[in-house]
Amino acid sequence: MVAVRRFVFGPVRSRRLGRSLGVNNVPYKTCSYSCVYCQLGRTTDLTVERRGFYDWREVAREVIEFVSRYGGEVDYVTFAPDGEPTLDANLGKIIEEVKREVNPRVAVLTNASLLWLSDVREDLALADLVSVKVDAVDEGTWRRVNRPHPELRLDRVLEGVLEFSKSYEGCWYPRRCSSAT
Numbered sequence: 001m002v003a004v005r006r007f008v009f010g011p012v013r014s015r016r017l018g019r020s021l022g023v024n025n026v027p028y029k030t031c032s033y034s035c036v037y038c039q040l041g042r043t044t045d046l047t048v049e050r051r052g053f054y055d056w057r058e059v060a061r062e063v064i065e066f067v068s069r070y071g072g073e074v075d076y077v078t079f080a081p082d083g084e085p086t087l088d089a090n091l092g093k094i095i096e097e098v099k100r101e102v103n104p105r106v107a108v109l110t111n112a113s114l115l116w117l118s119d120v121r122e123d124l125a126l127a128d129l130v131s132v133k134v135d136a137v138d139e140g141t142w143r144r145v146n147r148p149h150p151e152l153r154l155d156r157v158l159e160g161v162l163e164f165s166k167s168y169e170g171c172w173y174p175r176r177c178s179s180a181t
């Protein structure tokens with residue numbers, strides 16, 4: 001019988017990550033940005049509120065099952081959903097559970113907009129690799145390109161990135177990472 005996968009996809013070939021098993025931990029187009037270039041189209045749930053969208057144990061269980069069976073085919077378990085992964089209030093719990101059970105390398109691809117929140121930084125600290133997207137460092141360009149949630153401020157976002165960079169001990173992409181170049 002073929003198992004129905006709700007939260008994982010792939011593995012897909014990634015230039016940076018090798019064979020990457022994707023994890024879709026937030027609902028479609030739930031994001032703090034609505035980037036002009038987003039391949040998924042306009043954001044339908046523009047939010048900065050962290051929520052538990054799904055039963056985190058279910059998400060973790062799917063990842064654990066896949067890695068247990070096909071671990072040799074996975075270089076990274078990558079949180080790269082159809083929105084912003086750090087909006088998931090259970091991100092840290094999922095990473096911890098997956099690490100505890102099958103211990104894969106874990107990556108998170110984030111738009112960086114919530115790094116000013118200490119709980120987001122704590123969750124991301126559990127990942128082996130964090131890829132941070134910053135498209136612009138001037139307010140006008142940032143607003144035009146990323147079309148952020150109205151409560152976001154670029155200076156806070158950039159401060160969050162800086163704060164995270166001071167404490168994070170994992171691989172920080174696009175900084176050169178020996179395990180993902």
Ligand code: SF4
Pocket residue numbers: 031032033034035037038039040043082083084111
């Ligand atoms: S941050 Fe990513 S998911 Fe969100 S709108 Fe931009 S490109 Fe799309």
